[in-house]
Structures are given as structure tokens and as C-alpha cells.
Amino acid sequence: MRSYTCPVCGFNGLDEPPYDEYNIGSNNICPCCNFEFGYSEDHDVTLGYIVTPYHLIEAAFQLYRKQWIEDGMKIQTPENIPEDLRNGDSLKPEVLLKQLKSLNLDLNNFDIDGFNE
Numbered sequence: 001m002r003s004y005t006c007p008v009c010g011f012n013g014l015d016e017p018p019y020d021e022y023n024i025g026s027n028n029i030c031p032c033c034n035f036e037f038g039y040s041e042d043h044d045v046t047l048g049y050i051v052t053p054y055h056l057i058e059a060a061f062q063l064y065r066k067q068w069i070e071d072g073m074k075i076q077t078p079e080n081i082p083e084d085l086r087n088g089d090s091l092k093p094e095v096l097l098k099q100l101k102s103l104n105l106d107l108n109n110f111d112i113d114g115f116n117e
């Protein structure tokens with residue numbers, strides 16, 4: 001079965017594409033970062049919109065990603081994440097970096113409190 005990558009945390013293990021061809025969220029929840037596609041971009045980050053326009057969705061991802069990392073990269077459903085990717089219920093920092101690189105994020109400015117490579 002094909003798996004899809006979470007655009008927020010880079011976890012490659014989603015059953016469905018997070019957004020369809022009309023940019024409608026699947027309402028699935030990433031088992032790693034707990035982002036709900038089609039919900040979290042409007043409700044779990046503060047961009048000032050009632051419904052975040054799709055062209056700003058990357059900003060919503062960035063905000064959510066930062067919050068999630070600063071909160072300790074807590075995995076919502078650890079039983080759905082392979083054990084070698086996590087320390088208990090937190091994603092391993094080196095795994096996070098790998099996942100973020102897979103999203104082609106520029107990590108040169110990656111400077112988040114409490115995070116050491």
C-alpha cells in the first residue's frame with residue numbers, strides 16, 4: 001500500500017493524501033504530529049482567518065510545526081509510529097531532522113528553543 005507524507009512533520013505513513021486535487025483536507029490526523037488536514041490549519045494555529053486560504057496553508061504548517069517542536073514533538077498515537085523513530089512518546093530529534101529534510105525545508109535557519117541537533 002502506498003503511503004503519503006505529512007506536509008507538517010514529514011512523517012511518511014499516511015494512508016491517504018492529506019489534501020485532494022481541490023485542496024480539500026482529508027480530515028485524517030497525522031499519527032506523528034497530530035495535525036488534522038482540513039481542520040488544524042483553521043483551528044490549531046492563529047493566522048487571523050476563520051478559514052485559512054489555501055495559498056497560506058504553508059504558513060499554517062510552519063506555525064503548527066514550530067509549536068509542535070517546541071512542545072517536545074509529542075507523538076499522538078505512539079503505537080502507530082515505528083519504535084525506532086521515537087523515544088517513548090516523543091519523536092527522536094535526528095528523525096525529525098530527517099523528516100524535515102524530506103520536505104525540502106531550508107534548515108539553515110532552524111533555530112528553535114530547546115532543540116539541539
Ligand SMILES: [Zn+2]
Nearest residue numbers: 006009030033
Ligand atoms: Zn505530521
